[in-house]
Amino acid sequence: MQKIDESILSEVIQKRPINSYKGNYGRILIIAGSKQFGGAALMSTRAAVNAGAGLVTVATVPEKFTALNVDIPEAMTIDYNNSKDLKEAVLKNNVIVIGPGLGTTENTTDLINILIKNVDKQVIIMDASALTVVSEQNIDLNLFENIILTPHQGEWQRLSGLKIPDQTQENNLKKINSLAPNSLLIVKKHLSEIYYQNKVYQLISGNPGMATGGMGDTLTGIIAAFVGQFDYSLKTVSAALYLHSYIADKIYKKDYVVLPTKLASKIPQTMQKFACSKK
Ligand SMILES: NC(=O)C1=CN([C@@H]2O[C@H](COP(=O)(O)OP(=O)(O)OC[C@H]3O[C@@H](n4cnc5c(N)ncnc54)[C@H](OP(=O)(O)O)[C@@H]3O)[C@@H](O)[C@H]2O)[C@@H](O)CC1
Ligand SMILES: Nc1ncnc2c1ncn2[C@@H]1O[C@H](COP(=O)(O)OP(=O)(O)O)[C@@H](O)[C@H]1O
Numbered sequence: 579m580q581k582i583d584e585s586i587l588s589e590v591i592q593k594r595p596i597n598s599y600k601g602n603y604g605r606i607l608i609i610a611g612s613k614q615f616g617g618a619a620l621m622s623t624r625a626a627v628n629a630g631a632g633l634v635t636v637a638t639v640p641e642k643f644t645a646l647n648v649d650i651p652e653a654m655t656i657d658y659n660n661s662k663d664l665k666e667a668v669l670k671n672n673v674i675v676i677g678p679g680l681g682t683t684e685n686t687t688d689l690i691n692i693l694i695k696n697v698d699k700q701v702i703i704m705d706a707s708a709l710t711v712v713s714e715q716n717i718d719l720n721l722f723e724n725i726i727l728t729p730h731q732g733e734w735q736r737l738s739g740l741k742i743p744d745q746t747q748e749n750n751l752k753k754i755n756s757l758a759p760n761s762l763l764i765v766k767k768h769l770s771e772i773y774y775q776n777k778v779y780q781l782i783s784g785n786p787g788m789a790t791g792g793m794g795d796t797l798t799g800i801i802a803a804f805v806g807q808f809d810y811s812l813k814t815v816s817a818a819l820y821l822h823s824y825i826a827d828k829i830y831k832k833d834y835v836v837l838p839t840k841l842a843s844k845i846p847q848t849m850q851k852f853a854c855s856k857k
């Protein structure tokens with residue numbers, strides 16, 4: 579089993595070419611949030627913008643538009659219950675996050691079905707409530723050509739049927755190979771693991787200060803921005819996962835709890851440090 583360490587950051591994070599523009603850095607759609615869980619949409623969005631995504635659109639409930647526009651004016655907003663607008667957004671974005679803060683109502687099932695009907699080669703990052711609904715409704719994950727799954731151990735239990743003590747690397751590998759063999763799976767925990775193409779990779783950073791609501795929502799935004807700017811590959815996703823914990827470890831040296839908003843605020847300077855460290 580390979581370890582994911584700091585060297586991945588300078589390998590993946592690129593200096594920006596002088597003549598580039600926002601269209602070179604990914605069009606990201608984040609389908610997230612609900613009346614109850616607005617913060618999840620905000621934290622995913624903030625992380626995507628701060629991790630360098632060129633253009634970010636959030637599909638959410640209209641009552642969260644003001645909060646989003648005030649907090650992250652860089653991001654655009656659409657109503658996910660307007661299926662025409664959502665369909666258009668699915669078609670024109672190349673990386674799509676679905677799940678943070680959606681809740682597990684029928685509405686979330688409808689949103690997943692709109693995605694299934696309209697998606698083509700876009701990279702989907704499926705998290706949180708979307709994973710729970712997929713587990714409950716037995717939705718076939720193989721309908722997505724390029725999919726990254728980011729469950730925590732509770733979500734992975736629902737999806738795989740494996741109780742947490744049974745979530746060994748061997749069992750997880752078998753399960754993902756039968757559920758969605760072409761996916762990239764991240765099982766989030768202390769020392770998170772990536773399962774990809776029949777191999778396992780383990781993160782060697784992270785800390786218990788990260789055990790706070792919104793930390794996973796923040797990760798989805800970082801992964802989306804990285805895939806949108808760099809490419810869809812194991813290395814790029816590993817770098818996004820590593821950056822998240824790397825910043826969290828720096829904050830944890832001084833702070834008892836690692837606030838997701840604080841983590842997100844440190845993404846631009848940390849990316850610049852690794853982009854500039856290149857020979
Ligand atoms: N500010 C906001 O808007 C926020 C909104 N959020 C949104 O809330 C929605 C629900 O997501 P969720 O993760 O909070 O709850 P859920 O899917 O019910 O899973 C919990 C169940 O799994 C179990 N469990 C076992 N291991 C676990 C582990 N390592 N980590 C966590 N749980 C673990 C756990 O066991 P227990 O604690 O009961 O022993 C329990 O039975 C989702 O849309 C999310 O995006 C959050 O992001 C927070 C900030
Ligand atoms: N004890 C820990 N050690 C290392 N990382 C942790 C720890 N607790 C939580 N994390 C990390 O924090 C994130 C939590 O994700 P998740 O549970 O989905 O949060 P949320 O849904 O509240 O946004 C994951 O990346 C996980 O690996």
Ligand SMILES: [Mg+2]
Nearest residue numbers: 706730794795
């Ligand atoms: Mg989560």
